[in-house]
Every structure is written in structure tokens, then in C-alpha cells.
Amino acid sequence: MRLGCHIQISGGLRKAVERAVERGCETMQVFVSNPRGWKQSSILPADIDAFRDGCREAGIEPVFVHTIYLINLAAPEGEVRERSIDALVMNMEAAARLGSSAVVTHLGSHGGDGEEVGVSRVVEAVGEALRRGPGGIPLLLETTAGSGNSVGHLFAQLGEIIRAFPGEERLGVCLDTCHVFAAGYEVRTRKGLEETLRELDREVGLERLRLVHANDSKGDLGSRVDRHEHIGEGRIGMEAFSIMARHPVLRELPWILETPEMTVERDRENLRRLREAARKRTR
DSSP: OEEEEOOOTTTOHHHHHHHHHHTTEEEEEOSSOOOTOOOOOOOOOOHHHHHHHHHHHHHOOEEEEETTTOOOOOOTHHHHHHHHHHHHHHHHHHHHHHTEEEEEOOBOTTTOOOHHHHHHHHHHHHHHHHHHHHHHHHHHOOOOOOOEEESSSSSSHHHHHHTTTTOOOOOOEEEEHHHHHHHHHHOSSSSHHHHHHHHHHHHHHHGGEEEEOOOOESOOTOOOOOOEOOOTTTSSOOOHHHHHHHHHTGGEEEEEEOSSSHHHHHHHHHHHHHHHHHHOOOO
């Protein structure tokens, strides 16, 4: 089990490695451009070399690239859809240059056109991105909370998307603890977690689970409220994180924090809590 944080890249990729080391990260996740804009930042070869060298020297791996928030792979034909696919491909290309292990992406919203239509659009968009993107970069579909008309809050939806590409080993899943809880999947008890993972295995396959986004939740179980909270301070709670961190499947995966207030102090404390949770015996 390797623990880390989502790290801001303001000041450049070199600075991101310094921030990760300062927090005590063993793994990390970054954006490669402004997550709230379509403009793609060019990455200088010197910055790429410094980032890769810094991660190697600090023993930080794996490294994940998260796509921008604006991406909507479930959008209908038009500018948003075209830009979304272009942005996804760009992130895959950047990840390859940075030596990243995978790209993590949200799937987007069907805009009221229905879940079946949304899933179909995602399949087409993912297919195009896989054809255009570099061959060696995995693409992880992130679970969502189910707010609005978002696609990906049900394991069955993720399974349908992945099954559309038989034999495509690049496709995987990122399980966000806040999102699955808000979507209605119980993770606070051993029984609940086992049932949740059984369903994930049935619909997707546990071999496709590659990453955990570790976040507590401000919203209740099944609330579909996508609001992250610090570890142990939300509706999921410390006991649940102990159960999850000690589970034989989840403890073998990298865990990335995406908690609020990404300050050094808060990130260090959240990492400390997760490490303690991984050691703690639960009832």
C-alpha cells in the first residue's frame, strides 16, 4: 500500500515533486494543465526530465495524471465533446512523456438524455481516445457520486464501458471512496465493503481496479453529494478507513488523497491517519 496526495503544479512540475516530498508522499497525482480551462500547457523537455528524475530520486511511484474537470465524454456531438476527447488524448500523451503509470478521468454528464445514451457516448469517446492516444498508457475510469446526470456512479455502467473493448488491458477503474459511498455503496462495515467489492468484481472485475482515491464524505450514504472531507471527519469515518485500508484487495493498491485544503499540514495529517488506519485492527 503506497500513500500519496494530489499535488498542485503551480510553479511547475519540478515544484510538484518538492511538494510531494514535503508531505511524505510515496505516490502522487497531478494535473498537467489548468483543470478549469481548455487551454493545454506545453511541457518543456527540461521540466519533464526534472520531474522524472525527482520522482525517481524520491522513490515516488506510481505517478498518476488526472484530466481536467471540463472533460465530458458523455456529451452529444459538438464542440464540448470534441474538446473533451482532444483533452483526454493530450493528457495521455503528457502522461507518457512524464513516465506516469495511468491517466484518471471523470466520464461526464449525459445532460438529461438518459444513462443509456450517456454510456454509449462514453464508449465512443473512449474508443477514439484509445485509438489516438499512446499505446502504453492505461486509462482509469473514476467512479462518480451520481450527482446531476453524471455517468459512472454505478459499477454496471463502468462494466458496460469496459466490456465494449474486449482484450483492452489499458482500461481500468479508480475507486473514489467518497463517490462510491455517496452513490449508495456501503463501505463502513466489513460486510458492506465485501458486498460492494463483490458487485465491482461481478460487473467490472477486481483485476481492473488500479487506484483508490481516499476521501471522506460530507454527504450521507446514497446522497449523491460529491463533497470530499478530511479522513475521519466525514460520514464515512475512521473505522471504515481502517476496514478498507486492511482489506486484502485494497491494501495492495496505491491510495491518493483528494481532500480539501491541500496544505502541507492537512495533507500530512490525512496521510498519518491513513497510515494509522492501515495498522489498526478493526472490530
